Amino acid sequence: MPSAVSPLAPPEVPNMPVIAGVKLATAAAGIRYQGRTDVLLAILDKGTTVAGVFTRSKCPSAPVEWCRAKLKGGKARALVVNSGNANAFTGKTGRQSTALTAAIAAKAIGCGANEVFLASTGVIGEPLDATKFDGVLGSLADGASTGDWMSAAEAIMTTDTFPKVATATVKLGNTAVTINGMAKGAGMIAPDMATMLSFIFTDAPIAAGALQSLLKSGVEDTFNAVTIDGDTSTSDTLLAFATGAAAANGAPKISRASDPRLNAFTKALREVMADLSEQIARDGEGARKLVEIIVEGAVSKASARKIAMSVANSPLVKTALAGEDANWGRVVMAVGKAGQPADRDKLSIAFNGIRVAKSGARDPSYDEAEVSATMKEPKIQIRIGLGLGKGRDRVLTCDLTKEYVAINGDYRS
Incomplete structure (x- = not known):
């Protein structure tokens, strides 16, 4: 991983607030990198909805296929991300690795494997040894907290030179809700439905279908309008999670993307996505402009x-x-x-x-x-x-x- 931070890195890093219903933890599992964190676990409260868009590559990674299949359920309890190995072009072994990783995470936090979402980034074509997660995810679950977003963003980096985070707070009805996002990406960047890895979290109570519509429309002029080198990754994943915790403070529950009460939220969500996508362009491998x-x-x-x-x-x-x-x-x-x-x-x-x-x-x-x-x-x-x-x-x-x-x-x- 490059040691020098890109000269185009943003001069200031936002203060990332807590998102009610989200706990984070990171660890070094030695998947490829030595002496640095390479695993992120996000634990999500019961009732969290999920949406996602993924690469349209005809050679998608095993985690992309896993997430596509599990997205139909609309609910999430955990996100596991590893860097260093993309678990792509790994055949049956790759599919077994995703299943084992999800099973280990599900056991660690007490949920179904179908509520665990996965993303991997790094070298293509090398088998991912999912047994390295055994024990690690249990320790992460025990130590997860409302969190250090910068550490989470650092754990998912590969050739990135700086962690990429963005946040916004906006009113939904008369209640303030928060949107936090993180992303990684510096090379093999050419958008096609989604791009790189990016994860967005909010405490807004939004149904999975409505969240999916917001994400799908928002990606076109943000993540899909960035290119570093013209190469679309096998692993491109953008996931959004809505814990719904703000409902306890009076935020209205949203079931349709066309609900006019979502107007300010939709704008804020796109601003977060635009911020993250620009940071990716700023961190293009070797970039000076x-x-x-x-x-x-x-x-x-x-x-x-x-x-x-x-x-x-x-x-x-x-x-x-x-x-x-x-x-x-x-x-x-x-x-x-x-x-x-x-x-x-x-x-x-x-x-x-x-x-x-x-x-x-x-x-x-x-x-x-x-x-x-x-x-x-x-x-x-x-x-x-x-x-x-x-x-x-x-x-x-x-x-x-x-x-x-x-x-x-x-x-x-």
Whole structure:
């Protein structure tokens, strides 16, 4: 795991409040890493509802398959996350490992295995020895507390350089409810329904179906609008848990996502998800630039998304950004290859508000010195105007540096 914290890490870490009905504990089980925590156990009060979205990879991990199957029950009592081993592409052994892990956790806290949710992150293709959880999860259950959210976020890291957490407090009816979230992810990041690992907890009393609708709609312009390297993980998992504890303080019980009393909560939930997804972009492996790509004037939002992703995932664009080179010709290339409607002679491009291309050619007022100076900033915005319609979208990415190659070249060493 990289030792240096990303220069793009947020300057301040939020104070993470207690979520009633959630207890956390972490431990070092020696799954792959030595001398650091690598297991997280979250214990959830009875009645906690759960929702989730997962990778659409055709080679999903065993924990993803486990969670998909158990999500139908709508209830959760525990979450177990390990780092260092993804338990992906592990066949029958992987499925046995998930079942054993869930059984150990269920015994430790006194619930059914079908109420235990699992996530694993790390190396693909290596069997996960679930016997390492035996004893560990029992000790964690005994020592779990309302908790240290930062330690929990640290336990799920792999090549991340900093733990990622976010929180919000909002009124549901006349009662304050809290939303806490954590995430991990720095490489193998290209969204497809969900991305990386992320876990969100709230004390709001929200039915599983309503929570599922909120999560599914909220992910599209947050987690699904981030890419580091264009590679969708086998393990991408986003789970949300609602303990319902705030009902005791007068919060109304919500059964439908369309309930107008959810408006403020929905906005706050998306803000937490947006915060976490930006932190992932800031921690891209080897990243030195946070890059925002805005596409306007497309024929539709969907078309704008595809064009933005084409630019965001272009190695030539990303290496130019790493070299602080405003090579707008590479942006033109990425727009052109996206397979979406575009008119060369209507295209405009700007870096950090400085227009470099207009009407299919270099802007007449182009100033190399001015543009070179803005490319040294830690955040770069690329704004692309297509001039074809009203479609607009925004994605986040980062630059591609030598450190990215070094991290991934040595990943299994």
